[in-house]
Amino acid sequence: xxxxxxxxxxxxxxxxxxxxxxxxxxxxxxxxxxxxxxxxxxxxxxxxxxxxxxxxxxxxxxxxxxxxxxxxxxxxxxxxxxxxxxxxxxxxxxxxxxxxxxxxxxxxxxxxxxxxxxxxxxxxxxxxxxxxxxxxxxxxxxxxxxxxxxxxxxxxxxxxxxxxxxx
Amino acid sequence: xxxxxxxxxxxxxxxxxxxxxxxxxxxxxxxxxxxxxxxxxxxxxxxxxxxxxxxxxxxxxxxxxxxxxxxxxxxxxxxxxxxxxxxxxxxxxxxxxxxxxxxxxxxxxxxxxxxxxxxxxxxxxxxxxxxxxxxxxxxxxxxxxxxxxxxxxxxxxxxxxxxxxxxxxxxxxxxxxxxxxxxxxxxxxxxxxxxxxxxxxxxxxxxxxxxxxxxxxxxxxxxxxxxxxxxxxxxxxxxxxxxxxxxxxxxxxxxxxxxxxxxxxxxxxxxxxxxxxxxxxxxxxxxxxxxxxxxxxxxxxxxxxxxxxxxxxxxxxxxxxxxxxxxxxxxxxxxxxxxxxxx
Numbered sequence: 001x002x003x004x005x006x007x008x009x010x011x012x013x014x015x016x017x018x019x020x021x022x023x024x025x026x027x028x029x030x031x032x033x034x035x036x037x038x039x040x041x042x043x044x045x046x047x048x049x050x051x052x053x054x055x056x057x058x059x060x061x062x063x064x065x066x067x068x069x070x071x072x073x074x075x076x077x078x079x080x081x082x083x084x085x086x087x088x089x090x091x092x093x094x095x096x097x098x099x100x101x102x103x104x105x106x107x108x109x110x111x112x113x114x115x116x117x118x119x120x121x122x123x124x125x126x127x128x129x130x131x132x133x134x135x136x137x138x139x140x141x142x143x144x145x146x147x148x149x150x151x152x153x154x155x156x157x158x159x160x161x162x163x164x165x166x167x
Numbered sequence: 168x169x170x171x172x173x174x175x176x177x178x179x180x181x182x183x184x185x186x187x188x189x190x191x192x193x194x195x196x197x198x199x200x201x202x203x204x205x206x207x208x209x210x211x212x213x214x215x216x217x218x219x220x221x222x223x224x225x226x227x228x229x230x231x232x233x234x235x236x237x238x239x240x241x242x243x244x245x246x247x248x249x250x251x252x253x254x255x256x257x258x259x260x261x262x263x264x265x266x267x268x269x270x271x272x273x274x275x276x277x278x279x280x281x282x283x284x285x286x287x288x289x290x291x292x293x294x295x296x297x298x299x300x301x302x303x304x305x306x307x308x309x310x311x312x313x314x315x316x317x318x319x320x321x322x323x324x325x326x327x328x329x330x331x332x333x334x335x336x337x338x339x340x341x342x343x344x345x346x347x348x349x350x351x352x353x354x355x356x357x358x359x360x361x362x363x364x365x366x367x368x369x370x371x372x373x374x375x376x377x378x379x380x381x382x383x384x385x386x387x388x389x390x391x392x393x394x395x396x397x398x399x400x401x402x403x404x405x406x407x408x409x410x411x412x413x414x415x416x417x418x419x420x421x422x423x424x425x426x427x428x429x430x431x432x433x434x435x436x437x438x439x440x441x442x443x444x445x446x447x448x449x450x451x452x453x454x455x456x457x458x459x460x461x462x463x464x465x466x467x468x469x470x471x472x473x474x475x476x477x478x479x480x481x482x483x484x485x486x487x488x489x490x491x492x493x494x495x496x497x498x499x500x501x502x503x504x505x506x507x508x509x510x
Binding site: 003005012013032033034036037038039040041042055057060063064065069071072074075076087089125 | 229230232233234242243244245246247248249250254273277280281284285287288289291292295299
């Protein structure tokens with residue numbers, strides 16, 4: 001079995017923990033509970049007949065006081081930048097995280113962007129040009145909802161493919 | 168600690184040992200290849216049962232993959248939680264015998280930090296939400312100005328040259344009496360959203376919704392184009408958008424309505440009204456009343472503007488022709504200009 005470490009990154013309250021819970025356990029709760037430190041979960045998926053175990057590191061979100069603990073990132077094979085589509089500022093914060101990882105001199109690490117909370121259509125703030133701006137960080141974006149499960153399978157599988165391809 | 172007496176350092180050392188002992192320490196020791204050569208402490212608490220000597224540590228503790236053998240500085244992974252396990256502060260460091268992995272329970276630390284962090288994040292989310300609401304109701308610039316405390320309206324009020332726009336959905340009262348409240352609000356929302364989006368696009372500084380009426384003020388903040396020009400530009404776009412909406416809704420056999428707009432420019436009093444808890448930016452004066460009157464006289468699809476506005480919209484003048492109206496509450500007839508060629 002191929003094992004890959006995946007880090008979930010982004011601002012606080014963008015839905016990283018909910019995405020992992022939905023993907024791994026199929027559970028959703030709309031009560032916000034902040035993550036301290038890091039929570040690790042596993043999910044095995046099948047990719048072209050081969051089993052891939054994704055070890056998901058759900059890392060505490062960035063806020064005005066704390067940055068991502070870079071030691072958590074050691075050994076990661078890929079990462080997911082999570083954006084809250086109802087809070088435009090979280091898109092810029094995700095781009096900043098990418099730039100910092102890019103500077104870490106760990107080579108090109110496969111990554112995707114999850115534009116989360118797509119179920120909250122009335123509050124959605126991201127526009128076409130915002131999504132197009134993700135070209136700057138060479139990331140494919142997936143509209144996701146941890147509540148309805150929309151886009152999760154596709155997004156995680158896409159990342160898994162990229163990681164396996166990278167070796 | 169060289170400057171401290173031995174008794175003091177011994178005491179400090181004792182405190183540290185005692186505090187650490189309470190945190191259920193456990194350890195693994197790996198050789199230069201990352202194979203387990205020694206272990207001890209309450210490893211089961213950290214989900215490590217029956218560790219096998221000689222086997223790679225990252226095969227036994229999967230999340231340690233990529234950390235061993237340790238190269239360089241010690242690594243600390245605070246508040247790490249695997250599955251339903253306990254929260255752990257993980258320290259990885261090189262020392263005598265190889266690479267040491269020290270597990271210290273951090274449940275209490277996590278709980279304390281969680282409480283503080285949760286509170287801080289909820290406050291931030293609330294602030295963001297309020298800021299978004301302010302932007303929706305007042306326009307981005309005013310909201311930002313209020314938030315930053317940089318809003319340069321004098322506390323006691325001041326007089327400024329501004330442009331006021333009123334837009335109102337025609338025949339909405341009879342419509343609301345003949346339809347269900349749900350249908351009334353659904354339709355009202357569609358129309359109001361269409362108007363507000365246009366106003367936001369034209370950088371109006373203050374937008375307010377009163378029932379089926381929208382009021383916007385241009386000129387509080389400076390912009391490239393004059394406030395009169397932007398207000399008339401917004402009016403023309405609003406009429407165009409609402410006309411499109413009207414035609415589309417008629418095609419679908421849905422309630423279709425039109426709007427009338429009044430625009431006036433001149434010196435008005437602007438200030439902040441309200442209590443400490445709830446403030447509102449308000450404009451008062453003849454030109455505010457005039458814009459409201461013109462709006463009330465406008466036919467469906469019509470924009471009525473006053474002379475002050477007309478004089479400052481050179482490239483839009485071709486859309487307007489003069490007319491004179493008697494306005495309630497204003498003594499002399501008012502020279503106005505209409506986009507519908509009223510005479």
